[in-house]
Amino acid sequence: MPVIEVRDLRKAYGDLQAVDGVSFDVSEGEVFGMLGPNGAGKTTTVEILEGLRIRDSGDVRVLGLDPATSGREFKRLVGVQLQQVALYPRLRVHEVISLFGSFYEQQADADELIALMGLQDRRNARIAELSGGQAQRLSVALAVVNRPRLVFLDEPSTGMDPQARRNLWDTIEGFRASGMTVVLTTHYMEEAERLCDRVAVMDHGRIIALDSPRALVRASFDEDAIEFVSSDGLTVDDLSGLAAVTSATSQGSAHSIFSSDIPRTMGSLLDLAAERGAPLEGMRVRHATLEDVFLKLTGRTLRD
Amino acid sequence: MNAFLPLVRTNYRDFVRDRTALFWTIAFPVLFIGIFGIVLGRGDDGASYEVGLVMEDTSPQAAALGEVLSQFEALELTRGDRESEIASLADGDRRAVIVVPSGFGASISDGAPQPLQVHFDPSQQTTQQVVIPVLLRAFEVADRALTQTQPMVTADFQTLQSERLQVIDFIMPGLIAMSVMNGGVFGAIAMVSLRERRVLRRLSATPLPAWALVGADVTFRMVVVLLQTVLLVVLAVIIGGVAVRVENLPALAGVTVLGGLAFVAIGFFLGAFAKTEQGFFPIAQVITFPMLFLSGIFFPLDSMPDWIRPVVSAMPLTYLGDAMRQLMVGGAPVHSMALNLGVLAAFLVVFFGLAVRLFKYE
Numbered sequence: 001m002p003v004i005e006v007r008d009l010r011k012a013y014g015d016l017q018a019v020d021g022v023s024f025d026v027s028e029g030e031v032f033g034m035l036g037p038n039g040a041g042k043t044t045t046v047e048i049l050e051g052l053r054i055r056d057s058g059d060v061r062v063l064g065l066d067p068a069t070s071g072r073e074f075k076r077l078v079g080v081q082l083q084q085v086a087l088y089p090r091l092r093v094h095e096v097i098s099l100f101g102s103f104y105e106q107q108a109d110a111d112e113l114i115a116l117m118g119l120q121d122r123r124n125a126r127i128a129e130l131s132g133g134q135a136q137r138l139s140v141a142l143a144v145v146n147r148p149r150l151v152f153l154d155e156p157s158t159g160m161d162p163q164a165r166r167n168l169w170d171t172i173e174g175f176r177a178s179g180m181t182v183v184l185t186t187h188y189m190e191e192a193e194r195l196c197d198r199v200a201v202m203d204h205g206r207i208i209a210l211d212s213p214r215a216l217v218r219a220s221f222d223e224d225a226i227e228f229v230s231s232d233g234l235t236v237d238d239l240s241g242l243a244a245v246t247s248a249t250s251q252g253s254a255h256s257i258f259s260s261d262i263p264r265t266m267g268s269l270l271d272l273a274a275e276r277g278a279p280l281e282g283m284r285v286r287h288a289t290l291e292d293v294f295l296k297l298t299g300r301t302l303r304d
Numbered sequence: 305m306n307a308f309l310p311l312v313r314t315n316y317r318d319f320v321r322d323r324t325a326l327f328w329t330i331a332f333p334v335l336f337i338g339i340f341g342i343v344l345g346r347g348d349d350g351a352s353y354e355v356g357l358v359m360e361d362t363s364p365q366a367a368a369l370g371e372v373l374s375q376f377e378a379l380e381l382t383r384g385d386r387e388s389e390i391a392s393l394a395d396g397d398r399r400a401v402i403v404v405p406s407g408f409g410a411s412i413s414d415g416a417p418q419p420l421q422v423h424f425d426p427s428q429q430t431t432q433q434v435v436i437p438v439l440l441r442a443f444e445v446a447d448r449a450l451t452q453t454q455p456m457v458t459a460d461f462q463t464l465q466s467e468r469l470q471v472i473d474f475i476m477p478g479l480i481a482m483s484v485m486n487g488g489v490f491g492a493i494a495m496v497s498l499r500e501r502r503v504l505r506r507l508s509a510t511p512l513p514a515w516a517l518v519g520a521d522v523t524f525r526m527v528v529v530l531l532q533t534v535l536l537v538v539l540a541v542i543i544g545g546v547a548v549r550v551e552n553l554p555a556l557a558g559v560t561v562l563g564g565l566a567f568v569a570i571g572f573f574l575g576a577f578a579k580t581e582q583g584f585f586p587i588a589q590v591i592t593f594p595m596l597f598l599s600g601i602f603f604p605l606d607s608m609p610d611w612i613r614p615v616v617s618a619m620p621l622t623y624l625g626d627a628m629r630q631l632m633v634g635g636a637p638v639h640s641m642a643l644n645l646g647v648l649a650a651f652l653v654v655f656f657g658l659a660v661r662l663f664k665y666e
Contacts, residue, residue, distance in 0.1 A: 050509055051509070052505065052508060052509055072511040072513065073511075075509060075510055075511040076511045080506075080509040080510075082502065082505060082506050082509065084502055085501065085502045085503060085505070085506045086501035086502065086503070087501070087503055087506075088314065088317075088318055088498075088503065089501075090317065090318050090321035090322060091314065091317055091318065095314070095317065098310065099307075099310050099311070099314050100510065102306055102307045102310040102311075103307050103507075103510040103511055103512045104510070104511065126321075142506075
């Protein structure tokens with residue numbers, strides 16, 4: 001039985017249809033990602049699942065309960081991390097963890113959590129003294145203070161430096177290893193690729209693709225990409241006409257060409273550039289990513 | 305609910321580590337009481353006023369007058385010549401100067417007494433209000449001594465209170481009521497801040513019931529308001545010399561809590577209209593500031609014009625101030641105690657109800 005079942009979920013704020021008919025399941029022990037730009041409807045969807053927002057229509061079951069009507073019984077079972085919470089600025093890290101622990105019958109040891117999130121040095125620091133990344137780690141620690149079976153993390157790596165982000169990923173993999181189900185929103189495709197068993201790609205309140213990261217990429221791209229910057233003269237149409245090219249996209253002077261045969265495409269690209277006198281800078285060949293999938297599906301990048 | 309005490313502890317930590325909150329709830333009222341206590345403090349009952357006596361007459365009658373005046377403890381007589389004493393008056397070293405003109409004794413014997421000359425500075429209020437009446441009384445006594453008559457009409461003044469109330473006794477309970485109001489209304493800022501910082505929203509994702517959150521906050525607020533009142537009463541006694549009715553202190557504590565609850569409810573209600581901590585201040589000021597001046601805290605209610613009475617009657621601080629004044633120093637009641645308590649309870653119920661209805665986690 002799935003841990004989460006969502007059928008045709010809808011939620012509007014005035015004229016804005018924030019969530020526009022979303023359906024998906026999340027299985028036990030899965031790390032489920034919701035990927036999309038700001039305003040795609042990820043946070044609204046997750047907050048409905050957390051019981052913090054009331055849906056307009058659709059069916060939602062989380063751990064067999066309806067979050068909208070199950071109240072405290074439901075909130076005991078799940079762990080939640082929200083965006084942009086500025087905790088009591090004058091409290092110390094361990095004091096906040098103990099406080100949140102006191103809301104639950106079952107609670108994790110505060111020092112264990114502090115160690116898990118790598119905050120040992122900041123145990124007695126006041127919240128106001130924490131860096132953005134440290135505050136973010138604390139908020140993840142609070143999400144698992146009740147040892148939940150299911151935890152929601154809303155853009156957990158926001159404000160973290162690359163090293164802290166990698167540490168967080170290790171921690172989330174640890175959650176999965178312990179059997180926890182994780183629902184994660186992000187707009188970092190690298191995060192989704194690394195962590196998620198399955199990813200729902202959201203845009204304008206709808207899920208436009210849902211599968212494992214690898215399957216999503218494969219479904220859109222059989223091929224690898226050539227990337228380069230050319231300030232002058234080359235259009236998408238020019239690039240699409242090169243040998244063995246399946247598709248091409250341009251963002252200003254940055255171009256990506258997907259090719260089923262890299263050497264042939266490369267040869268004809270170099271010929272074209274020489275013919276036009278167009279510069280080619282920073283050229284590299286890489287595998288397609290979720291970012292490419294999103295760009296192909298929506299015509300926009302994740303960070304627009 | 306085992307989250308109640310941790311929440312109270314959290315409030316305590318948040319409070320004692322917040323210098324601004326500490327200043328407004330502790331230092332500010334203490335300063336207020338201190339300043340009023342020093343400026344208006346109960347005058348020393350043995351206070352005396354420097355008065356110059358210029359003897360230009362050497363008759364026995366003049367000497368007898370000087371003798372009577374010197375027996376008045378309220379007068380500290382300095383003898384001197386007219387010029388130097390008038391100069392001292394001009395310098396502010398004398399409250400008044402009495403000149404006994406030459407020929408004073410002879411004029412009494414002639415049956416056409418010459419008046420004494422009394423010089424004083426009318427711009428000095430205490431001279432007009434205190435020294436002149438003392439002098440008049442002294443002259444009356446001297447008059448009787450010289451004419452050897454017994455007074456026919458005497459009076460023994462009985463005050464309603466065991467001790468006559470002075471301005472300080474009127475002001476102090478009002479100041480304490482004021483600090484209960486500020487502690488209650490401005491205490492709601494903690495909740496506004498939690499909402500602004502989205503902590504309330506985060507808490508709403510936990511099984512913590514709303515009553516525990518609000519209950520812990522209100523409980524802590526009441527402890528602060530009570531401690532504040534205790535501190536201020538002690539200071540009123542020490543600095544202001546206010547004669548506090550000790551037997552009424554438990555009732556005073558009860559009224560403090562009732563008033564504190566009513567003002568916390570008003571604060572929560574106002575907090576529903578403020579998105580941010582910064583936005584809460586002007587709203588709370590607009591409500592509390594007029595009450596300071598129209599609730600009989602600094603000025604007695606009967607000194608106010610009739611047309612403003614309905615406004616005064618609508619202000620909860622009017623009732624809290626009156627109740628505290630009655631309990632603390634036995635002040636003359638403006639309203640019955642039952643009415644005071646009833647109105648405060650009504651404010652509590654109505655505004656708490658409104659606050660609950662308007663309450664938002666976000």
